[in-house]
Amino acid sequence: MTSTARSIASQGAGCVLSMQGLSKSFGGVRAVSDVTFEVHAGKITALIGPNGAGKTTVFNLISNIFSYEGEVYFEGHSIKGRSPIQIAQMGLIRTFQSARVFPGMTVLENVLAGRHRLLTGSPLSQFFWGPSSRRQEADLRHRAEGLLDLVGLLNEKDTHAIDLPMGAQKLLEVVRALMSQPRLLCLDEPAAGLNDRETEDLAVLLRAVCESGIPILLVEHNMGLVMSVADHVVVLDAGAIIGSGPPSEIQRNEKVIQAYLGRENHAPA
Numbered sequence: 227m228t229s230t231a232r233s234i235a236s237q238g239a240g241c242v243l244s245m246q247g248l249s250k251s252f253g254g255v256r257a258v259s260d261v262t263f264e265v266h267a268g269k270i271t272a273l274i275g276p277n278g279a280g281k282t283t284v285f286n287l288i289s290n291i292f293s294y295e296g297e298v299y300f301e302g303h304s305i306k307g308r309s310p311i312q313i314a315q316m317g318l319i320r321t322f323q324s325a326r327v328f329p330g331m332t333v334l335e336n337v338l339a340g341r342h343r344l345l346t347g348s349p350l351s352q353f354f355w356g357p358s359s360r361r362q363e364a365d366l367r368h369r370a371e372g373l374l375d376l377v378g379l380l381n382e383k384d385t386h387a388i389d390l391p392m393g394a395q396k397l398l399e400v401v402r403a404l405m406s407q408p409r410l411l412c413l414d415e416p417a418a419g420l421n422d423r424e425t426e427d428l429a430v431l432l433r434a435v436c437e438s439g440i441p442i443l444l445v446e447h448n449m450g451l452v453m454s455v456a457d458h459v460v461v462l463d464a465g466a467i468i469g470s471g472p473p474s475e476i477q478r479n480e481k482v483i484q485a486y487l488g489r490e491n492h493a494p495a
């Protein structure tokens with residue numbers, strides 16, 4: 227059996243991302259400890275936990291920003307040792323906790339900057355801007371405007387991205403990630419800084435994205451959002467998984483309630 231066949235055989239059906247025994251220490255701090263779980267096609271999987279539980283570190287390991295112990299398989303292929311850029315080119319796209327918009331660009335230009343994974347044709351043909359490249363650009367622009375419309379930002383398309391309120395910048399980052407047609411979208415606290423209306427828009431967007439065939443791995447502190455959109459919830463505490471299951475089960479899980487109450491923040495409700 228080849229290593230790819232072995233990795234596929236070791237994962238469940240419909241598995242898009244599989245983490246097996248993921249561990250990472252920073253000096254004496256065990257940030258992630260023997261974490262094993264899967265993200266499945268057609269599902270929104272939420273990764274939750276109190277502050278410092280290791281959620282962002284899991285994202286940083288998946289995207290290979292840090293080396294780690296354990297294995298990560300994306301669509302059946304080991305991605306351990308691949309560069310963050312190679313991983314993004316495979317279609318595993320992530321966002322960051324603090325919005326990272328390109329400050330010198332307009333809102334629309336920011337969204338279009340997410341399109342590079344999709345552009346076909348040699349750099350030379352793009353340089354000479356042949357008819358097929360022009361058509362492709364027009365299609366991408368149309369798509370970008372459609373996505374901006376979905377999150378209520380189309381009227382702001384010519385605004386400098388940096389002039390948007392923080393909540394809108396976070397939505398813009400999600401839209402830019404979508405522009406690359408990810409095969410898996412990993413979102414790190416997309417609702418941070420969003421008001422109630424923007425959070426509702428985000429919930430609608432996430433469900434629509436998932437229904438369009440793009441699975442989501444969601445790190446989020448807003449429990450209302452998690453409980454309303456997630457199909458499956460994985461809970462981390464002090465680097466280790468303390469519970470996993472559907473939202474209704476997680477809300478009743480004693481270990482999870484204690485982990486949150488112990489830190490007096492964001493108890494799932």
Ligand SMILES: Nc1ncnc2c1ncn2[C@@H]1O[C@H](COP(=O)(O)OP(=O)(O)OP(=O)(O)O)[C@@H](O)[C@H]1O
Pocket residue numbers: 252255256257275276277278279280281282283284
């Ligand atoms: N680059 C780093 N260097 C040293 N320690 C780190 C580093 N990144 C994370 N840590 C530590 O690892 C632990 C997990 O941090 P992480 O940011 O992954 O938690 P988190 O669950 O995302 O927290 P939050 O919800 O507050 O964002 C923390 O103790 C943190 O201080």
